[in-house]
Amino acid sequence: MLEGFFNPTSIAVIGASKTPGKIGFELLKNIVEGGYKGKVYPVNPKEKEILSLKCYKNIKEIPDVIDLTIIIVPAKIVPSVIKDCGEKGVKNVIIISAGFSEVGNIELEKLVKEIAKEYDIRIIGPNCAGLINTWSDLYASFEIRCKKGGISLISQSGAFGGAFITRANYENLGISKFVSYGNAMDINETHFLNFLAEDKTTKVIGIYLETTKNGRELVKNGLKASKEKPVVILKSGRTSAGKRAALSHTGALAGDDRIYTAAFRKSGFIRADSFEDFIDALYVLEEGTIPKNENVFIVTNSGGPGILAVDECERRGLNVPESEDKLKEKLAFLPPICSRKNPIDLVADADYERYYKTLITLAKYPQVGGVIVICVPPVFINPESIAKAVIDAKIEYERNQKSLVACFMSGDVVKKSIEMLKKNKIPVFESPERAARAMEKLILRGKILRRIKN
Amino acid sequence: MLEGFFNPTSIAVIGASKTPGKIGFELLKNIVEGGYKGKVYPVNPKEKEILSLKCYKNIKEIPDVIDLTIIIVPAKIVPSVIKDCGEKGVKNVIIISAGFSEVGNIELEKLVKEIAKEYDIRIIGPNCAGLINTWSDLYASFEIRCKKGGISLISQSGAFGGAFITRANYENLGISKFVSYGNAMDINETHFLNFLAEDKTTKVIGIYLETTKNGRELVKNGLKASKEKPVVILKSGRTSAGKRAALSHTGALAGDDRIYTAAFRKSGFIRADSFEDFIDALYVLEEGTIPKNENVFIVTNSGGPGILAVDECERRGLNVPESEDKLKEKLAFLPPICSRKNPIDLVADADYERYYKTLITLAKYPQVGGVIVICVPPVFINPESIAKAVIDAKIEYERNQKSLVACFMSGDVVKKSIEMLKKNKIPVFESPERAARAMEKLILRGKILRRIKN
Numbered sequence: 023m024l025e026g027f028f029n030p031t032s033i034a035v036i037g038a039s040k041t042p043g044k045i046g047f048e049l050l051k052n053i054v055e056g057g058y059k060g061k062v063y064p065v066n067p068k069e070k071e072i073l074s075l076k077c078y079k080n081i082k083e084i085p086d087v088i089d090l091t092i093i094i095v096p097a098k099i100v101p102s103v104i105k106d107c108g109e110k111g112v113k114n115v116i117i118i119s120a121g122f123s124e125v126g127n128i129e130l131e132k133l134v135k136e137i138a139k140e141y142d143i144r145i146i147g148p149n150c151a152g153l154i155n156t157w158s159d160l161y162a163s164f165e166i167r168c169k170k171g172g173i174s175l176i177s178q179s180g181a182f183g184g185a186f187i188t189r190a191n192y193e194n195l196g197i198s199k200f201v202s203y204g205n206a207m208d209i210n211e212t213h214f215l216n217f218l219a220e221d222k223t224t225k226v227i228g229i230y231l232e233t234t235k236n237g238r239e240l241v242k243n244g245l246k247a248s249k250e251k252p253v254v255i256l257k258s259g260r261t262s263a264g265k266r267a268a269l270s271h272t273g274a275l276a277g278d279d280r281i282y283t284a285a286f287r288k289s290g291f292i293r294a295d296s297f298e299d300f301i302d303a304l305y306v307l308e309e310g311t312i313p314k315n316e317n318v319f320i321v322t323n324s325g326g327p328g329i330l331a332v333d334e335c336e337r338r339g340l341n342v343p344e345s346e347d348k349l350k351e352k353l354a355f356l357p358p359i360c361s362r363k364n365p366i367d368l369v370a371d372a373d374y375e376r377y378y379k380t381l382i383t384l385a386k387y388p389q390v391g392g393v394i395v396i397c398v399p400p401v402f403i404n405p406e407s408i409a410k411a412v413i414d415a416k417i418e419y420e421r422n423q424k425s426l427v428a429c430f431m432s433g434d435v436v437k438k439s440i441e442m443l444k445k446n447k448i449p450v451f452e453s454p455e456r457a458a459r460a461m462e463k464l465i466l467r468g469k470i471l472r473r474i475k476n
Numbered sequence: 477m478l479e480g481f482f483n484p485t486s487i488a489v490i491g492a493s494k495t496p497g498k499i500g501f502e503l504l505k506n507i508v509e510g511g512y513k514g515k516v517y518p519v520n521p522k523e524k525e526i527l528s529l530k531c532y533k534n535i536k537e538i539p540d541v542i543d544l545t546i547i548i549v550p551a552k553i554v555p556s557v558i559k560d561c562g563e564k565g566v567k568n569v570i571i572i573s574a575g576f577s578e579v580g581n582i583e584l585e586k587l588v589k590e591i592a593k594e595y596d597i598r599i600i601g602p603n604c605a606g607l608i609n610t611w612s613d614l615y616a617s618f619e620i621r622c623k624k625g626g627i628s629l630i631s632q633s634g635a636f637g638g639a640f641i642t643r644a645n646y647e648n649l650g651i652s653k654f655v656s657y658g659n660a661m662d663i664n665e666t667h668f669l670n671f672l673a674e675d676k677t678t679k680v681i682g683i684y685l686e687t688t689k690n691g692r693e694l695v696k697n698g699l700k701a702s703k704e705k706p707v708v709i710l711k712s713g714r715t716s717a718g719k720r721a722a723l724s725h726t727g728a729l730a731g732d733d734r735i736y737t738a739a740f741r742k743s744g745f746i747r748a749d750s751f752e753d754f755i756d757a758l759y760v761l762e763e764g765t766i767p768k769n770e771n772v773f774i775v776t777n778s779g780g781p782g783i784l785a786v787d788e789c790e791r792r793g794l795n796v797p798e799s800e801d802k803l804k805e806k807l808a809f810l811p812p813i814c815s816r817k818n819p820i821d822l823v824a825d826a827d828y829e830r831y832y833k834t835l836i837t838l839a840k841y842p843q844v845g846g847v848i849v850i851c852v853p854p855v856f857i858n859p860e861s862i863a864k865a866v867i868d869a870k871i872e873y874e875r876n877q878k879s880l881v882a883c884f885m886s887g888d889v890v891k892k893s894i895e896m897l898k899k900n901k902i903p904v905f906e907s908p909e910r911a912a913r914a915m916e917k918l919i920l921r922g923k924i925l926r927r928i929k930n
Contacts, residue, residue, distance in 0.1 A: 043856040120824075125813050164855045166889065181778030181824065181852040185885035189906070192887030232783060258783040260791075296909035297784060297885075326633030329686060329712040330751060336715035344720065359579050363720065369574075370635065398635040401618045402497040431639035431751075433646030435620065452643070455750035 024209070024217040026114040027146060028155045028199060030090035031060045033162065034081050034112070036103055037094035037119075038064030038072050045118060046094045047072070048164045049152065056161035061086060081110050090114045092152065092162055097121030100148070101133050108141025116162065117148035123205050124149050135207055150204030151180030154187075156197050157223045163200065171196010172225030172308045176214045178203060182230045186301070194444060195305055198223040212239035219247035226307045228300060229255045229291075237285055244289025249474055252307040252467050255291045256300040257282055290474045292466050299459060306427065306449040306460035312468045313391035313425040317341045318461055319384055320365035322396035323372040323403075327431060327454045328365035331394050334458035340465060343389065352383050370400045374407045381415035385422050392425030392464060394457050399435060409439035413446045425464045429457035478663070478671040480568040481600060482609045482653060484544035485514045487616065488535050488566070490557055491548035491573075492518030492526050499572060500548045501526070502618045503606065510615030515540060535564050544568045546606065546616055551575030554602070555587050562595025570616065571602035577659050578603050589661055604658030605634030608641075610651055611677045617654065625650010626679030626762045630668045632657060636684045640755070648898060649759055652677040666693035673701035680761045681707045682754060683745075691739055698743030703928055706761040706921050709745045710754040711736055744928045746920050753913060760881065760903040760914035766922045767879040769845035771795045772915055774819035775834055776850035777826040777857075781885060781908045782819035785848050788912035794919060797843065806837050824854045828861045835869035839876050846879030846918060848911050853889060863893035867900045879918045883911035 033053060039046030046066070053062055054073050062075055063084045069077040078084050081091065081103075091112045093103055097119050107115055115138070122131040131148070138145050146153065152163030156170040165184045168191055177183035180202040190197055199221065201214055211229060218224045227247060234240055247253050260279045286293055292307070294300035318340050322328035335342050345353070345364050353362040356376065361367040366384075368376050377395070384390045395412055399405035412428055419426040428443050428450040430436040436452075443450040451457040487507060493500030500520070507516055508527050516529055517538045523531040532538050535545065535557075545566045547557055551573050561569055569592070576585040585602070592599050600607065606617030610624040619638045622645055631637035634656040644651055653675065655668055665683060672678045681701060688694055701707050714733045740747055746761070748754035772794050776782035789796050799807070799818050807816040810830065815821040820838075822830050831849070838844045849866055853859035866882055873880040882897050882904040884890040890906075897904040905911040 045856065048855045121813075166855075177780075179778065179780030181854070182780035184854065185778075185781060185852045188887035188889045189885070190887075230780065232780065256784075258780060258787055260787045296788065297781070297907040298909065324633065324635030324639070326631075326636035326684065326686065326712060327639060327751070330710075332720075333712055333714045334750065359575070398639045400499075400635070400638065401502045401620075402499065431643070433642035433644075435642045453751040455752065 023144065024213065026089050027116070027153060028160070029158050030114065030160070032063070032086055032089045033058070033060060034063045034065055034084060034088045034091045035094065036065040036081055036091060038066050038069070038077065040069055040072050045164050049092065049094060049118070049162070052161035052163060052167065056167055057159035058161070059159065063088070081106050081112070084110070088112050090116070090162070092116045092118060094118045097127065097130060097148070101130070101137055104134055104137045104143065108137065108143055113143055115143050116146045116150070116152055118150060118152055120149040122148045122207070131205065131207055138208065145208040146201065147204045148207060151183055151202035153199065153201040154197065155199050163202070165200070166191065169194065169196040171198060172223065173197050173228060173304045174199040174218050174221065174224040174226070175228045175230070176201055176203070176211050176218070177230040178206070178211070178232045179230060180204065189301055193301065193305070198225070210236055212236045212243045215243040215247045215253070219243070219250045224251065226251055226304050227253045228304045229253065231255060231257050232259050241285050241288045244291055245474060248290030248470065253289070253291050254294055254300060254303045254307065255286055256294045256297070290470045292463055292470070298456070302451065302456055302460050303463045306463050307467060309447045309449045310427065310460070310464045311420055311423060311425050312464055312471065314423050314468070315391035316465050316468070317343050317389055317391040318394060319390050319392070320394045320396065321368065321377070321380055321384065322365050323368045323370055324396065324398040325367055327396050327398055327429065328367060331396060331429065331454035331458045332365060334455040335461065338459065338462040340462055346389050349387050349389060352387065353380065355379060371403065373403065374411045377408050377411035378415055381411065382418050385415060385418035385424055390424055392427065392461050394427050394429060394461055396429045396431070396454060396457070397436070398431045405430060405436050405439040406442060409442045412443060412448055416446065416448055425461060427451070427457050427461045427464070429454050477598065478667060480543050481570070481607060482614070483612050484568065484614070486517070486540055486543045487512070487514060488517045488519055488538060488542045488545045489548065490519040490535055490545060492520050492523070492531065494523055494526050499618050503546065503548060503572070503616070506615035506618060506621065510621055511613035512615070513613065517542070535560050535566070538564070542566050544570070544616070546570045546572060548572045551581065551584060551602070555584070555591055558588055558591045558597065562591065562597055567597055569597050570600045570604065570606050572604060572606055574603040576602045585659065585661055592662065599662040600655065601658045602661060605637055605656035607653070607655040608651065609653050617656070619654070620645065623648070623650045625652060626677065627651050627682060627758045628653040628672050628675065628678040628680070629682045629684070630655055630657070630665050630672070631684040632660070632665070632686045633684060634658065643755055647755065647759070652679070664688070664690055666690045666697045669697040669701045669707070673697070673704045678705065680705055680758050682758045683707065683709045685709060685711045686713050695739050695742045698745055699928060702744030702924065707743070707745050708748055708754060708757045708761065709740055710748045710751070744924045746917055746924070756905065756910055756914050757917045760917050761921060763901045763903045764881065764918045765874055765877060765879050766918055766925065767845035768877050768922070770919050770922070771797050771843055771845040772848060773838055773844050773846070774848045774850065775822065775831070775838065776819050777822045777824055778850065778852040779821055781850050781852055781883065782821060785850060785883065785908035785912045786819060788909040789915065792913065792916045794916055800843050803841050803843060806841065807834065809833060825857065827857065828865045831862050831865035832869055835865065836872050839869060839872035839878055844878055846881065846915050848881050848883060848915055850883045850885070850908060850911070851890070852885045859884060859890050859893040860896060863896045866897060866902055870900065870902055879915060881905070881911050881915050881918070883908050
């Protein structure tokens with residue numbers, strides 16, 4: 023059903039504009055400059071040509087079959103435009119326009135729905151930011167363009183999606199698909215989940231959800247998706263300030279969130295705490311290896327950050343066991359000043375050799391599920407040499423199915439090291455707590471898989 | 477007592493080295509290149525000159541009074557070097573060298589302590605990274621140099637301090653003083669607290685603590701400091717595995733976290749959750765206004781991030797009340813599509829005017845304690861114009877003693893806006909949750925002040 027939205031052969035943009043800054047211009051420009059290979063037809067009765075493309079007065083005048091239509095006209099004209107689409111034989115429509123149920127215009131939204139039903143039209147929106155499919159160079163959205171990759175985002179909020187994409191660009195993360203679905207008049211998050219579960223370029227799915235009317239399908243399709251790939255959810259309105267009237271009845275509101283929590287658990291979703299946690303989770307789940315066991319080991323050249331990582335691991339319910347005696351024996355090559363307990367403290371002068379040998383020893387040792395490797399480079403150590411040790415050790419982690427997450431602290435001193443690690447697909451974070459929370463997500467995913475696959 | 481450490485008239489560096497990368501070289505280089513105005517004397521029996529400075533075989537040969545001595549020789553030689561210092565009449569010594577109680581050499585540390593006592597020498601360290609006083613251009617540390625500012629950091633861990641400073645540089649935050657005190661053989665965190673409480677260039681104090689043996693003084697001196705300025709503490713080793721890790725790092729038991737929690741409360745400390753929370757707290761407490769009341773209002777052009785901010789506020793126990801009717805009346809200038817409840821949603825096309833008028837209205841309205849202003853710039857809005865609205869409204873917030881914290885999302889799109897806001901001393905964060913946690917710190921500080929000043 024969604025193929026025509028994400029891989030259309032031709033697109034009409036109704037409400038295309040010549041004015042930079044207007045959504046009707048920016049969206050069309052995004053499609054054209056994004057490199058979309060199919061035909062593009064702007065529709066605007068007042069213009070003859072926009073961005074060197076012939077402009078049509080009405081969609082019905084276009085001498086071609088239209089696969090996808092994007093509507094950016096004032097809300098009150100949308101019903102008549104949808105009717106035109108129906109008469110033209112269009113089946114896939116994105117309504118970007120706002121001004122429907124979200125501002126109380128419920129009747130208008132109902133009317134659009136009725137007309138769409140009559141013509142068998144499926145609708146994304148209204149009140150949304152459109153969609154992106156980087157793998158077919160389709161930017162049917164006014165959001166910023168982004169790098170190809172394996173993360174797909176389903177976002178109820180358009181602005182959240184925009185903030186997400188700009189942050190992903192900033193962190194050099196790659197996107198597969200993005201869709202903002204706004205009022206979800208017809209197609210909703212559960213349909214996208216279904217589609218992305220089977221989408222080959224999507225390695226991990228993120229959902230930003232404010233509310234849903236489709237609890238049962240969310241669990242059903244969510245579980246199906248979770249069996250294929252990790253699904254991370256950021257649910258806002260947990261404390262429900264949106265439901266002002268009920269604010270004094272916090273018990274009832276907490277109950278709401280408990281229902282969501284139970285549903286997300288059934289769906290096999292990983293729940294993020296915050297915007298940052300959400301992005302970090304998607305990043306680590308795309309890059310990282312899911313561990314076979316849940317024991318976290320910490321390797322550090324700096325005691326303090328090592329302890330902060332342990333604290334966060336334990337707060338998150340992860341195991342940070344003491345090293346078995348046999349493991350300590352295998353780490354006997356470490357200078358006596360080092361600690362072979364967990365955290366394994368390589369002390370400040372740890373170099374490539376010390377890091378590499380320690381990481382390899384842990385990769386091969388059965389007690390170890392995953393390793394958080396921390397580097398706070400002192401002035402006399404080149405952090406890139408430590409990054410190289412981590413990169414060189416990576417293959418042994420993959421071979422033994424163990425997780426490897428890095429924390430390089432901080433600022434410009436480790437900028438190049440972080441680039442090196444990212445290039446080599448080793449998840450890296452700038453604080454021990456973020457690294458610990460990322461490790462938590464890999465372990466959680468392992469737990470979920472064991473639970474839902476049975 | 478600490479004046480001679482932070483504002484010495486002359487410095488000797490025992491164990492100075494000619495080899496780049498060695499601490500004995502990097503530390504001396506930091507002092508020289510940092511612009512220290514007093515006399516500097518390297519001591520190393522094997523060298524004649526280091527960094528164009530005459531090198532002495534023994535501190536006793538230096539034909540000058542030595543105010544501060546920094547020792548970077550192997551642990552086992554430290555006792556004889558301290559004796560030399562004593563005979564020279566030195567009273568202030570920093571021992572950078574590691575290899576004492578933290579690795580079980582308790583007797584050696586005891587011996588150093590006895591000799592120091594005999595000669596009335598006060599000691600910072602051993603096993604530390606030294607200290608910095610940007611306001612006298614003193615970089616008596618091998619850590620990276622930093623910008624002048626109002627944040628002072630007391631850190632038990634040297635590496636933590638290094639990570640902190642590089643991050644502060646990256647975030648363009650200014651430092652007043654930094655001291656890492658390692659094993660705290662003599663001078664400990666409570667002495668530094670006392671000193672910084674009265675230090676004029678220190679606007680806010682941060683403490684990174686793994687463990688303390690000085691509970692009573694910490695509460696006493698902490699309370700004294702908290703009455704003068706905000707004190708933020710990051711205590712690691714909160715969990716059982718964290719405690720085990722702390723034991724091998726600094727050789728002391730971390731103790732029950734409940735006891736620490738009670739002590740920090742008595743001290744008027746603000747406790748941070750993580751490395752990021754710690755930095756954000758220091759940043760916001762240096763720049764931000766402490767509000768008169770605890771009601772948080774959220775102004776946003778994007779619903780989703782607004783709700784995320786409310787969620788985090790409520791999770792942190794902050795009040796996010798509904799706008800009073802009279803406030804809604806004062807906001808009647810907003811287009812009907814906007815929400816005048818709290819969050820106040822200005823919707824995507826909000827421009828300078830709409831932001832500015834809303835912010836000013838809130839600044840003047842008694843119900844408001846603080847405002848989190850969120851901007852997720854859509855493609856047709858210039859984020860710098862919104863930053864300007866926030867900057868222009870700031871004075872009204874100061875005048876009415878209300879807090880103003882910004883969240884601009886995200887990545888490169890808002891880079892310039894963030895620079896503008898930082899330059900104008902408006903605390904700004906890239907996620908709604910971080911902004912909410914920052915607001916929490918301002919409100920907490922207000923609560924603490926009301927509590928401890930009585």
